[in-house]
Amino acid sequence: MTQVTEQAAQLRRLLHQYALEYYVLDNPTVPDAEYDRLFRQLQALEMAHPELVTLDSPTQRVGGAPLPEFASVTHRVPMLSLNNAFEDDDITAFDRRIREGLGQDEVTYDVGPKFDGLAMSLTYENGVLVQAATRGDGATGEDVTRNVRTINAIPLRLQQREGVALPSLLEVRGEVLMFKKDFERLNDDQTAKGLKTFANPRNAAAGSLRQLDSRITASRRLAFFAYGIATCEGVTPPNSQSGVMDWFGTLGLPICKERDRVQGAEGLLAYYQRIGEKRPSLPYEIDGVVYKVDSFAQQEELGFVSRAPRWAIAHKYPAQEALTI
Numbered sequence: 001m002t003q004v005t006e007q008a009a010q011l012r013r014l015l016h017q018y019a020l021e022y023y024v025l026d027n028p029t030v031p032d033a034e035y036d037r038l039f040r041q042l043q044a045l046e047m048a049h050p051e052l053v054t055l056d057s058p059t060q061r062v063g064g065a066p067l068p069e070f071a072s073v074t075h076r077v078p079m080l081s082l083n084n085a086f087e088d089d090d091i092t093a094f095d096r097r098i099r100e101g102l103g104q105d106e107v108t109y110d111v112g113p114k115f116d117g118l119a120m121s122l123t124y125e126n127g128v129l130v131q132a133a134t135r136g137d138g139a140t141g142e143d144v145t146r147n148v149r150t151i152n153a154i155p156l157r158l159q160q161r162e163g164v165a166l167p168s169l170l171e172v173r174g175e176v177l178m179f180k181k182d183f184e185r186l187n188d189d190q191t192a193k194g195l196k197t198f199a200n201p202r203n204a205a206a207g208s209l210r211q212l213d214s215r216i217t218a219s220r221r222l223a224f225f226a227y228g229i230a231t232c233e234g235v236t237p238p239n240s241q242s243g244v245m246d247w248f249g250t251l252g253l254p255i256c257k258e259r260d261r262v263q264g265a266e267g268l269l270a271y272y273q274r275i276g277e278k279r280p281s282l283p284y285e286i287d288g289v290v291y292k293v294d295s296f297a298q299q300e301e302l303g304f305v306s307r308a309p310r311w312a313i314a315h316k317y318p319a320q321e322a323l324t325i
């Protein structure tokens with residue numbers, strides 16, 4: 001390693017750590033000016049030595065000329081669609097079917113908000129983000145890697161702990177969304193520029209990801225929460241949904257702090273009630289909560305019906321009354 005190569009690697013390590021603290025942990029330990037100083041130092045180094053630029057360099061989040069179109073991507077593992085439930089009885093029936101299917105008298109569920117954004121699949125090779133694809137029809141989606149790289153909450157490189165191996169291949173599923181306050185700010189901005197406004201944060205996020213010019217995507221404030229694993233090679237992942245979520249947290253992937261692990265139908269309904277009460281004050285829009293059987297072995301035992309899993313369901317809230325402007 002030459003001296004400048006080592007210096008660039010050290011700067012990238014620091015900038016990754018500070019960006020994680022700022023965007024994912026919401027707990028910066030250095031002033032913005034310090035981040036900016038190091039960022040500019042890396043930029044100068046890369047300008048003087050272009051061979052030092054790496055795919056995971058924070059200077060490469062926004063780059064490249066606009067694309068003529070999006071390439072299509074075939075998902076290694078189809079992106080699921082969830083069955084919906086609206087009534088409490090549907091949920092007690094869901095839990096009963098599962099208990100009977102497993103021959104268990106109580107089942108542990110991993111539960112979380114159902115974000116009103118866009119499903120996204122991220123592929124990391126040896127810890128470096130190499131591809132991002134939309135759901136599309138579940139089997140084939142669009143390659144939106146350039147645009148997703150501009151989302152600051154999505155790490156360009158997974159956090160590596162001393163002596164802990166990273167997967168050679170990891171496919172992360174999650175939701176790209178826009179927080180309510182960033183949505184309002186964007187619409188104010190659009191109005192000031194005489195441009196069209198967006199009907200809701202989901203449309204704003206979709207419109208921002210559909211841009212062929214990633215500089216426009218970079219100007220929108222998108223967020224991301226990881227919620228599942230599709231493929232993992234090179235290391236053995238945890239054997240439960242909640243274990244994977246905790247693991248993702250150690251890798252520097254943003255995990256929603258409202259998620260939980262509950263027991264049985266009453267645990268599910270208590271969670272639905274609790275999140276329903278918090279919903280208006282959440283910083284992002286949700287259209288329900290998602291319940292998943294926690295154990296992967298139990299998920300495999302239950303399998304799927306057509307394209308939707310028997311082991312998961314979305315419990316939806318009534319449509320929210322129109323936002324009072």
Ligand SMILES: Cc1ccc(Cn2cc(C(N)=O)ccc2=O)c(C)c1
Pocket residue numbers: 018019021022028029030031032033035036
């Ligand atoms: C000039 C400047 C530099 C950086 C930032 C925001 N920010 C801060 C940090 C930090 N404090 O750890 C890390 C990444 C980052 O993007 C702003 C708003 C303005």
